[in-house]
Amino acid sequence: MNLTYINSILSGTLLLLVIWQTVRLIKLDRIRKEFFSSGLKKNLEQILVDQNRSLTQISQDLRHLDENLTRLYKDNRHNLQKVGFIRFNPFDDAGGNISFALALLDGDDNGAVISSLHGREGTRMYAKAIKGGVSESKLTEEETQAIKDAK
Structure with missing residues (x-):
């Protein structure tokens, strides 16, 4: 009787495994058909x-x-990348902040600072070379600020 009972359990287990594998095979076959039926x-x-x-x-x-x-x-790195611009009034007798300092720098802080000073007698423009963020020429306070703004 024990042998019959054990055989029944094993048969039932094997039947469940066969059903489970059949379901997996059907799913896999569906995926395969979908993959190959895509034209x-x-x-x-x-x-x-x-x-x-x-x-x-x-x-x-x-x-x-x-x-x-x-x-x-x-x-x-050598293209113009940084710009600093500041308007100011250099003289007490001329108003409107028409004067300016413009710093144009590349990625290595090389470039130029251009200043325009407007007064009653006319307008003057200056350009100073900048290498590594520093100029060999003496810079005004506004030019220095324009370079700082550009960085």
Whole structure:
């Protein structure tokens, strides 16, 4: 009687395992049919080869874009990147803050500061070279402030 009881339990367990595996196989077959019914007339090997080629091409394109980005970043360091502008009134007898100081700097703080001083007798403009954020010429307070604003 014990042997019959054990055989019944094992048979029931095996039947449940067969049903469970059948359900999994049906789901897998449904996924396979969906994958291959998407209009592709290629076999799985050809699909994988095509995907590998595509991935290789994308990888090469990405490397090329990275090289271009690095080159553009280096080239851009020398372009005008920072601007500082300040208006002021240099003389007590002329109002309106028409005078100005304009600092134009690149990524390495090289460039120029341009000043315009407007008075009753006329307007004068000055340009001073800037290297590393410092000028060899003496700077006015407004020019120094324009450089600080640009940084």
